[in-house]
Amino acid sequence: YMVEPMDMSASRRFRGTVFAGPARTGKTDALIINRIGQAICCEPCDMRVIHMDRNAAREFALKKVGALINYTPSIKRRLGRGRFDNNILDKRFQGGMTLDIGWPVVSKVSASDLPLMLLTDYDRAPEDIEGEGNLFDLALKRTETFGSRGMAIAESSPGRLIEDNDFLPPEGAPHMAPPATGILALYNRGTRGRYYWTCPDCREVFEPDYELLHFPEDGSPKERGLAA
Known part of the structure; x- marks a missing residue:
């Protein structure tokens, strides 16, 4: 289910990729770690990862x-084989391309031109970066110089309050997410793609939902689950 989002993260048709x-x-592995590897091996460019805070950025750099x-x-x-090419929060690779890992402060999303900005755990970052605006739009601005080669990627599980608990998607926009800030607001600004399954019998596509599951009345929980 992450194949299409990963493909879109390298697309030249879009300026941003948002995944909620x-x-x-597997969001981080697919859209952040995989994209870093793809850039290093196939499309060398400078890039920056923004994590939710300094401690998370350091742990991400060390472990991931x-x-x-x-x-x-x-x-x-x-x-790179140079003395300063492999620090904790910044790496340099052949050809001079750099990767650095930071956190949501203005200095990391201003005064730089970077073709690839990667935002992980977006909803755990501040909604407003030191009065300058939301993190995604600031990151998107850093990629502007590179035209269709610029890309800002944001991924997160939703963590902001839903502003309307009685929300129903409007007619003609069935994939519209409830009103909220953060990753859902970014999702609503885009193409709003959702994951569909293909029925193995009729080949129609449908959106999976627990309401579609039917369990037999008899048998153990394991047997009923296997027969669902």
Whole structure:
């Protein structure tokens, strides 16, 4: 289910990619870690990751980015060999491309031109960055110089308050998310794609939902689950 979002993260038709989904569904690995590796190996460019705070950025750099480099031979051999090419929060690779990991402060989303901005755990970052606006629009501005090669990516599980608990999608826009700030607001600004399954019998596509599951009345929980 992450194939299309990953493809879109390298698209030249769009300036941004936004993914809202449940926790622990591979969002960060697919759209942040995978995109870093793709850029290093296939499309060398400077890039910046923004995590929710300083401590999270440091942990991400040590565990996620460190593992990506150490256990991916094609990436490890592209890492610079200079004395300052492999610091905790910034890395330099062959050809002079750089990767740095930061947190939501104005200095990380201003005064720089970067073709690739990666925002992870978006809804855990502040809604307003030091009075300058939301993080995504500030990141998008950093990529503007590069035209269709610029890309800002944001991923998160929704964590902001829903502003209308009785919200129903309007006619003609069935994928509209409830009004909220953060990742859902960004999602509503875009193409609002959702994941559909293909029925193995009739080949029609449908949006999976628990309400569509039918369980037999008899049998153990395991048996009923297998027969759903």
